[in-house]
Each structure stands twice: as C-alpha cells, then as structure tokens.
Amino acid sequence: MKKTITGIFSLIAFISVSAQDNDKLAELEKRVLELEKRIAVIESSSIRQSVETIAGQKAKEQQLKARQRMQKDLSVYSQEQLREIESLYQIANRNWRSQEAKDSLKQLVAKYGYANRTGCALLYLGQMSQGNERExxxxxAMDVFSDCYYGDGVxxxxxxxxxxxxxxxxxxxxxxxKELFKEIKEKYPDAVDHKGRQLSESIN
Known part of the structure; x- marks a missing residue:
C-alpha cells in the first residue's frame, strides 16, 4: 500500500514537472515565433529601402541625361527661339487636351524640328489623339525623337x-x-515613368 501511494505521488510529481516543461516550451516557441516575425519585418523594410534607393539613383541618372539633351538645343536655337519653344510647350501644359494645346504643340513640331521639347510635344499629341493619328x-516620336527627354527623366x-x-x-x-515591350527591356532598361518607376518593371 505504501509503495502504491509513493508511486502515485511520484507520478503526480512527474506530471507536474512535465506540465511545467511544456509551458516553458510553449513560451519559448512563442518567443521564437515573435522574433521570426520581427526579423521578417526588418528584412522586408531593408529590401524595400534598397529597391527605392536603386530606383531613385536610376531616376537621377535619367534626369542628368535629360539636362544634357536640353543643353544641346543651346547650340542650335537662339534665346528668342528657345523662349518661343517653351512658350508653345507650356500652353499645352496649362490647357491639357484642349484644342489650343493641340494647336500649339502642332506649331512647335512644325517649326522646331530638332528641339528636345518637340519630341515631348509629339508624345503629348500621341496621348491626346485617337486611332491612326495616335499611332x-x-x-x-519613337523613330525621330527617341533621344529627347522630359525634365523628370522620362x-x-x-x-x-x-x-x-x-x-x-x-x-x-x-x-x-510584344516587340515594342521587348525593345524597352533591351534598349531602355533604365527608362522611367513620370513617377520615377522603371518602365521595364511595369511590363507584363
């Protein structure tokens, strides 16, 4: 009888210790899970910051190329002509998609066949138009003014x-x-849109 009672107490003690161990193990697993989540958040944030940094650098590189292309106009046009080019272009910016905007862009294209803004004007006209005219x-713009840039690097x-x-x-x-999308990826891998995002990454 004594042995039986002793055995029962031993079993109870073992169960108690096992329960405590299980509680500790569960707590440890909980802490590990929380730590893994924190690490995942940190890694995700780090990756996102790296991507944003690279994208920002590429956008700045494109903006530098834009300034270099704009400077070429200085050797072709007089200051008066450059003012007129900018004036015609800004009419469209102020009254986007109006007939006045379209007319001013057409005048710019017809009068200044080399200007950087002319390439931008043609692209604007394409966006404003429909059907064959759009094409x-x-x-x-693609065939004759590929080297032109908007000020933001596009x-x-x-x-x-x-x-x-x-x-x-x-x-x-x-x-x-598909052929044009392929050309963008191969010939213009660093090209960006007006928000600084890489064009190649938005192609699917």
Whole structure:
C-alpha cells in the first residue's frame, strides 16, 4: 500500500514537472515565433529601402541625361527661339487636351524640328489623339525623337514605345506590342515613368 501511494505521488510529481516543461516550451516557441516575425519585418523594410534607393539613383541618372539633351538645343536655337519653344510647350501644359494645346504643340513640331521639347510635344499629341493619328504621332516620336527627354527623366523613345505597345495591344496587334515591350527591356532598361518607376518593371 505504501509503495502504491509513493508511486502515485511520484507520478503526480512527474506530471507536474512535465506540465511545467511544456509551458516553458510553449513560451519559448512563442518567443521564437515573435522574433521570426520581427526579423521578417526588418528584412522586408531593408529590401524595400534598397529597391527605392536603386530606383531613385536610376531616376537621377535619367534626369542628368535629360539636362544634357536640353543643353544641346543651346547650340542650335537662339534665346528668342528657345523662349518661343517653351512658350508653345507650356500652353499645352496649362490647357491639357484642349484644342489650343493641340494647336500649339502642332506649331512647335512644325517649326522646331530638332528641339528636345518637340519630341515631348509629339508624345503629348500621341496621348491626346485617337486611332491612326495616335499611332502616327507615337511612331514619329519613337523613330525621330527617341533621344529627347522630359525634365523628370522620362525618355521619349522609351515612353513612346510604351504607349504605342499598349495601343497595339488594345487593337489586337499583340505581336507588335510584344516587340515594342521587348525593345524597352533591351534598349531602355533604365527608362522611367513620370513617377520615377522603371518602365521595364511595369511590363507584363
């Protein structure tokens, strides 16, 4: 009888110790899980910051190229001509999609065939237009003014291809769209949109 009672107490003690161990193990597992979550958040934040830093650097590089292209106009046009170019361009910026905007951009294209703003004007005209006219403006921007830039670093050659590719896709010309998307990735890997995001990353 004594042995039986002793055995029962031993079993109770063992169960108690085991329960305590299980509680400690559960607490340890909980802490490990919380730590893993914190590490995941830190890593995610670090990766995001790295991506944003790289994107920012690429956008700055494109903006530098834009300034370099704009400076070329100084050797071609007089100060008076440059003022007129900018004036015609800004009319469109102030009254986007109005007939006045379209007319001023057409005048800019017709009068100043080399200016950096002319490439931007053609791209604007392409965005404003529909059907065949849209295609023609975008193709002209792409073929003749690829080296032009907006001040924020958007390159006309890449962006015209981007818009034209979507135009083709919307009109069932998938092969042409795929070819243009391919050109963007291969010829303009660092090209950005107006928010500084890489065009190649938005292509699917």
């Amino acid at each position: 023609e403006y975008l193709k002209m 390159q006309v050659g890449a962006y015209a291809r981007y818009y034209l590719a979507f135009y083709y896709r919307e009109n069932g010309q998938d092969d042409k769209a």
